[in-house]
Structure formats: C-alpha cells, structure tokens
Amino acid sequence: MKELIKKLVEAYGPSGHETQVRDLIADLIRGHVDEMRTDNLGNLIALRKGEGGGKRIMVAAHMDEIGLIVTYVDKKGFLRFGTVGGVFPIATIGGRVRFANGAIGVIGWEKWLQPSAERPTLEELFLDVGAVPGSQPPVGVGDVASFDRPFVDMGQRLVAKAMDDRIGCAVVVQTLLDLKTTPNDVYFVFTVQEEVGLRGAWVSAFGVEPEVGIAVDVTKTGDTPEAHPMSVELGSGPAIKVMDSAVLVHPGVKNWMIRTAQELGIKYQLEVLEAGGTDTAAIQRTRGGIPAGCLSIPCRYVHTPSEMVDYGDVQGAVNLLGKMLAGPVEI
Amino acid sequence: MLLKELSEARGVSGNEAAVRDAILSAVRGYIDEHRVDALGNLICLRKARRQAQPGSPRKVMVAAHMDEIGFVITGINSDGTLRFGKVGGIDDRILLSKQVLVGQEAVPGVIGYRPIHLIPKAERERVADVSKLAIDIGATSKSGAEKLVKPGDYVTFRTTFEILDEGGLRTVKGKAFDDRAGCAVLIELLKEEYAFDLYATFTAQEEAGLRGARVAAYAVNPEIAFVLEGTVCDDLPKKKDLSPVTEVGKGPVITLMDRSFIADRRLVKLLVDTAQQLGIPYQFKRGAVGGTDAGAIHLTREGIPSAAVSVPVRYIHAPVSLLSLVDLDYTVRLMCEALHTLERGLES
Numbered sequence: 001m002k003e004l005i006k007k008l009v010e011a012y013g014p015s016g017h018e019t020q021v022r023d024l025i026a027d028l029i030r031g032h033v034d035e036m037r038t039d040n041l042g043n044l045i046a047l048r049k050g051e052g053g054g055k056r057i058m059v060a061a062h063m064d065e066i067g068l069i070v071t072y073v074d075k076k077g078f079l080r081f082g083t084v085g086g087v088f089p090i091a092t093i094g095g096r097v098r099f100a101n102g103a104i105g106v107i108g109w110e111k112w113l114q115p116s117a118e119r120p121t122l123e124e125l126f127l128d129v130g131a132v133p134g135s136q137p138p139v140g141v142g143d144v145a146s147f148d149r150p151f152v153d154m155g156q157r158l159v160a161k162a163m164d165d166r167i168g169c170a171v172v173v174q175t176l177l178d179l180k181t182t183p184n185d186v187y188f189v190f191t192v193q194e195e196v197g198l199r200g201a202w203v204s205a206f207g208v209e210p211e212v213g214i215a216v217d218v219t220k221t222g223d224t225p226e227a228h229p230m231s232v233e234l235g236s237g238p239a240i241k242v243m244d245s246a247v248l249v250h251p252g253v254k255n256w257m258i259r260t261a262q263e264l265g266i267k268y269q270l271e272v273l274e275a276g277g278t279d280t281a282a283i284q285r286t287r288g289g290i291p292a293g294c295l296s297i298p299c300r301y302v303h304t305p306s307e308m309v310d311y312g313d314v315q316g317a318v319n320l321l322g323k324m325l326a327g328p329v330e331i
Numbered sequence: 332m333l334l335k336e337l338s339e340a341r342g343v344s345g346n347e348a349a350v351r352d353a354i355l356s357a358v359r360g361y362i363d364e365h366r367v368d369a370l371g372n373l374i375c376l377r378k379a380r381r382q383a384q385p386g387s388p389r390k391v392m393v394a395a396h397m398d399e400i401g402f403v404i405t406g407i408n409s410d411g412t413l414r415f416g417k418v419g420g421i422d423d424r425i426l427l428s429k430q431v432l433v434g435q436e437a438v439p440g441v442i443g444y445r446p447i448h449l450i451p452k453a454e455r456e457r458v459a460d461v462s463k464l465a466i467d468i469g470a471t472s473k474s475g476a477e478k479l480v481k482p483g484d485y486v487t488f489r490t491t492f493e494i495l496d497e498g499g500l501r502t503v504k505g506k507a508f509d510d511r512a513g514c515a516v517l518i519e520l521l522k523e524e525y526a527f528d529l530y531a532t533f534t535a536q537e538e539a540g541l542r543g544a545r546v547a548a549y550a551v552n553p554e555i556a557f558v559l560e561g562t563v564c565d566d567l568p569k570k571k572d573l574s575p576v577t578e579v580g581k582g583p584v585i586t587l588m589d590r591s592f593i594a595d596r597r598l599v600k601l602l603v604d605t606a607q608q609l610g611i612p613y614q615f616k617r618g619a620v621g622g623t624d625a626g627a628i629h630l631t632r633e634g635i636p637s638a639a640v641s642v643p644v645r646y647i648h649a650p651v652s653l654l655s656l657v658d659l660d661y662t663v664r665l666m667c668e669a670l671h672t673l674e675r676g677l678e679s
Binding site for chain 2: 015016017039040041043069071072082083084141142193196199200202203204206207
C-alpha cells in the first residue's frame with residue numbers, strides 16, 4: 001500500500017485544482033466499480049452496487065490539499081501570494097512549492113536575517129521562482145501552487161506533504177479494491193475543496209443522497225513534546241471521531257465503528273478534536289440531515305509540508321472500513 | 332441615467348422594494364416572465380430567442396444583488412434621538428457626522444457627535460463606541476420623534492449621485508455601487524437575445540449573508556451561473572510593492588477565488604478568451620478577500636459551475652463610492668459576448 005500512498009501524496013492538487021489527483025484515482029479504481037462520474041464541482045463519485053438489502057452509504061475522502069495563489073509579480077520577478085486553505089506562514093519559510101506547470105518556487109521572508117523578528121505574517125512572505133532580470137517569470141497572477149516534498153518511508157512512520165487527506169484517499173481506494181461483496185450500495189466519493197470550506201462534500205452528498213455518511217480524514221495528535229493535550233497518538237490505531245468544531249458525530253455511527261473495531265480485535269482510539277472540521281459536517285447537514293461519522297488517521301504536523309502518519313494506523317483504518325462496509329449496517 | 336436612479340434608490344438588506352421597483356420598470360419591456368419570491372428576490376426570465384446549438388446550456392442564471400449596507404432603528408431615546416444597529420459590514424470609524432435618511436418617508440438625520448472642542452485628546456485617539464452613537468432627526472422629545480419614525484425603520488446614507496469626470500475614465504460617485512453597478516450591467520444584458528433561457532436574478536440580503544441567492548438558485552436550478560458585482564478596489568498608493576486587489580480603469584474584474592468560492596476554471600477561461608478576442612482590458616481580483624452570491628449559488632443542489640465578474644469600485648461599504656463608467660461599459664460588453672460564446676457550449 002506504500003506505493004499507492006506515495007503516488008497519491010506526491011500528486012499536485014490544491015483546492016480547486018484537483019484534476020491530477022482525480023485522474024490518478026479514476027485510473028486506480030476503474031474496473032472495480034459499477035459506475036463512475038465527475039460532478040459539476042469536480043467530485044469523483046464511484047458506485048459499487050450492493051447485492052441487495054443494504055443501505056446507501058457515502059464514503060468521502062478529500063482530494064484537495066492546501067496551497068498558495070499568486071497575487072502580484074514585482075519588477076524583479078518576486079511573487080506575492082495569498083493562501084488556499086489554512087496555511088501557517090511560519091511553516092512555509094524556506095520551503096518549496098510546485099505549480100501546475102512544474103515551476104518550483106522557494107518561500108522567502110523579508111525579515112529572515114533580522115534578529116528577534118516576530119512571527120512572520122503573510123504580507124511579509126514572497127516567492128522566488130528563480131527569475132533573472134529581464135526574463136519573464138514562469139508563472140503569474142492567479143497561478144496556484146502546492147507544497148513540494150517527496151514521500152519518505154521511515155519504516156513504521158510515513159511522512160509527506162498532503163497526507164491531509166491523500167492518506168484518506170489511499171485508505172478509501174485500498175478499501176474499495178479489497179471489498180469483495182457487500183449488501184450495501186457504496187458511493188466512494190473523492191471530494192474537492194474541503195480545505196476551503198467542505199464545499200465538494202456539500203454538493204456531492206446532495207447528489208448521492210446517502211442514508212449514512214462516513215468521512216475519512218486526518219486528525220491532530222497530542223503525542224509530541226509539550227503538545228497541547230489531546231488523547232490521540234500515532235500508533236494506537238485509527239481514531240473514531242466523537243466531535244470536532246464542526247460536527248457532533250451521530251452516536252449510532254460512532255458505535256457502529258467501535259463495535260466493528262472490537263469484533264475485529266484491532267486497536268482504535270476515540271477522537272475529540274478541539275479545532276478543525278471535516279467533510280463529515282457537510283454530509284450531516286445535507287438535505288433533511290444524514291447520520292454521519294468520521295474515521296480519522298492520526299497525523300502529526302497537520303498543514304505543514306511534512307505531515308506524519310503511522311503505517312499501522314493506516315492499515316487498521318483499511319481493515320475497519322472494509323469490515324464496516326462488507327456487512328449490514330445497524331445504527 | 333439609470334445608474335443614478337439605482338444608486339439613489341434606498342434598499343438596505345431585507346427592504347429592497349424600492350430598488351426592485353426601479354429595476355422592474357427598467358426591464359419590463361425585455362422580459363417574458365418575472366416573479367418576486369418569499370425572500371424578495373426579483374427573478375426575471377428572458378426566454379431563448381434562437382434555436383440552441385448542441386452543447387449549449389438551456390438555463391443560465393446571472394445574479395446581482397439589490398441590497399446595500401445600512402442601519403436599522405432599534406429604539407427612540409427620551410431626548411428624541413434614535414438608537415440604531417448596523418446591517419452588513421460597516422467600519423465603525425466611518426460613521427461619525429454622516430447624513431442619513433430614515434424610514435419609508437426618508438426623514439433626514441445625522442449621526443451626531445460632539446464637536447472637537449468638547450472631546451478630550453485621549454478620546455479623540457480612540458474609535459467612538461458605536462453603541463453610544465445616535466441619529467439626530469431634529470426632534471426634541473420621544474413623542475416628537477415617534478411622529479416621524481418608528482423602531483424597525485431602515486436607514487441609508489444620504490448621498491447624491493454625481494458625474495465627476497466627463498472625459499477620461501468617466502468616473503462617477505454615489506452610494507451603493509456595491510451592487511447597483513452589477514444591477515445596471517444585468518439590466519443591459521437583458522436587452523440582448525440568447526439561445527438559452529436567461530434568468531436575470533436580482534437578489535436580496537447579500538450583505539446579510541448571501542441569503543437571497545441561496546434560495547433563488549435552488550428555485551431556478553440553472554446549469555451555469557454568473558454573479559455581477561461592484562467589488563473591492565484598493566488602488567491608492569501603498570508603502571510596499573504589494574498588489575492592489577483591483578484598480579479603477581483597468582477593466583472588468585474576473586474572480587479566481589475569494590473567501591466564498593473558487594471560480595469554475597472553464598468559465599474563467601471563457602471570460603479571459605472573450606476579453607482577449609474583444610481586445611478589452613480585464614483584471615484578476617488579487618487577494619482572496621470578500622465573498623459574493625457565487626458562494627451560495629455554486630453550492631446549490633448538486634453544485635452549479637459559477638463565475639463572478641465585477642466592476643471595480645473604490646470605497647465600497649462607505650457613504651460614497653466611486654467607479655468608472657468605462658469599466659462598467661466594458662463589463663457589459665464582456666458579459667454579453669461571453670454569454671453568446673457560451674451558446675456554443677463550454678470547453679472542458
């Protein structure tokens with residue numbers, strides 16, 4: 001599965017520019033689903049038909065990642081930029097970004113060499129795309145970039161940009177490929193524009209009109225030095241969301257996840273996320289309301305260029321999701 | 332001039348009737364049907380006048396919002412002055428000593444403040460507490476004020492429309508160009524013939540949270556939507572080489588992304604290609620600030636491909652705003668031609 005994860009995390013796909021990721025996933029799952037379509041906002045919706053007697057289930061993982069958008073090019077060819085989704089200025093300095101056309105940019109800070117400078121603000125940052133005087137920079141106003149980092153397999157831990165939420169995409173793709181039979185009509189939805197406000201999930205859930213929704217996304221951890229207390233850690237299994245700042249998970253869906261994990265005899269942890277939201281919230285509030293839950297992959301350094309997950313947690317998530325989808329749903 | 336009439340019409344969010352009436356009388360000869368929905372949106376249909384080509388959408392929605400920012404009277408003080416609350420995004424620092432009109436009868440008033448002689452230096456350096464401000468309509472008692480106004484009355488800034496520059500950029504000033512500029516463009520678009528049904532939707536309550544557009548888009552259920560706006564312009568001199576958001580005189584503004592939505596790439600390409608073919612200037616909105624009705628429309632039902640095109644307007648959300656009629660005319664031409672090109676279908 002590591003090869004699958006590497007392919008997905010290294011693809012380019014800031015919010016609104018998910019085409020490369022969508023094409024990659026479509027190629028991976030073609031032949032394993034009964035129907036597949038792309039909707040008006042760019043969500044990839046794939047249906048695996050059930051053998052009957054089950055429910056309509058929507059499983060969602062978002063394809064988009066955070067990024068930057070160019071707002072200005074100065075006379076020397078340096079670029080100013082805005083953010084696409086929740087980018088922390090401090091986590092970008094010295095990092096590299098990649099544009100759709102392959103151009104690479106280095107992020108600089110006006111105050112880099114000033115002693116005792118405060119934390120950087122977005123207005124103080126700029127992009128250096130290697131432009132030399134007299135030449136045209138390879139990108140311009142409106143072009144969008146994502147972080148540029150290779151996938152690294154550290155053994156048990158994996159680190160890359162865009163684990164949020166390509167690791168969710170990987171879990172959902174792997175689950176789909178492993179799924180033999182199911183009574184349920186399962187809609188595997190790879191959503192767009194989660195990082196800018198859960199927008200893809202909002203409209204795809206309207207279109208799919210599921211009876212149950214499950215998002216698969218990353219969550220933060222409390223297991224690093226002097227971290228803000230949070231009882232989720234890498235290596236203790238997939239996390240079952242209880243609440244975050246955008247959703248209170250339907251207890252029936254939460255208990256379905258817990259029960260299934262106990263039946264499988266795999267490790268799991270319960271997640272209460274104080275700041276953050278996922279597609280779960282959008283699915284839950286579509287149409288007349290849909291029972292929804294979230295299977296989370298614990299992830300360190302979320303929204304930085306180096307997001308780290310535990311491979312055991314990832315495999316646990318695939319097992320848990322697969323078992324949930326393979327049988328009748330009781331919530 | 333139609334823009335003068337639209338600018339001077341008074342229509343704070345939730346009370347758009349006067350603007351609606353002005354628009355309706357301007358478009359009546361060009362539309363086949365119209366209705367006013369439960370939230371006050373004016374939905375006008377201009378039916379297809381030609382056979383649709385393969386690939387052409389059948390139903391296109393173009394929206395502009397009728398409402399403007401303003402105030403609502405929340406109570407009458409014993410001295411005859413009026414307490415008020417803000418409707419929409421207003422910077423407290425712009426309120427002092429501004430002239431306003433209150434209620435249906437347009438009772439003149441002023442947001443009063445003590446003269447400089449009576450204000451200690453320390454207080455002058457702070458922004459006045461808006462909750463302590465009151466509107467003075469010249470009444471000397473509560474009962475006197477009650478003869479003229481009542482709680483719940485809406486309040487607008489009192490600003491006359493004027494042409495500032497007859498040549499050059501043909502700049503004008505007035506209130507509420509956000510979004511009467513968009514309304515003016517949309518009215519012009521209704522005079523053209525299209526191969527699809529055009530739903531010109533003049534929305535309510537945008538400034539209070541994109542509320543009219545949300546329900547109008549649900550009801551119209553278009554295949555494609557455009558939003559016309561008077562957008563943030565920020566082209567005054569700066570200390571640093573940071574980008575202005577938009578600039579007056581540089582043509583229609585095409586939004587790539589703002590706080591409320593990411594524009595459909597195919598529609599952005601259509602607009603850019605059209606501007607280049609026509610040889611008219613255009614600019615991208617730089618910096619993802621603000622939001623428009625597109626934020627609500629594109630999330631309607633299963634998602635609606637949407638784009639926003641704006642006239643750059645200086646000093647929006649203030650008593651006086653400024654725009655260039657050259658920009659406005661280019662916006663009409665760009666949108667008109669883009670809609671005709673859309674009749675051949677969208678490139679994917």
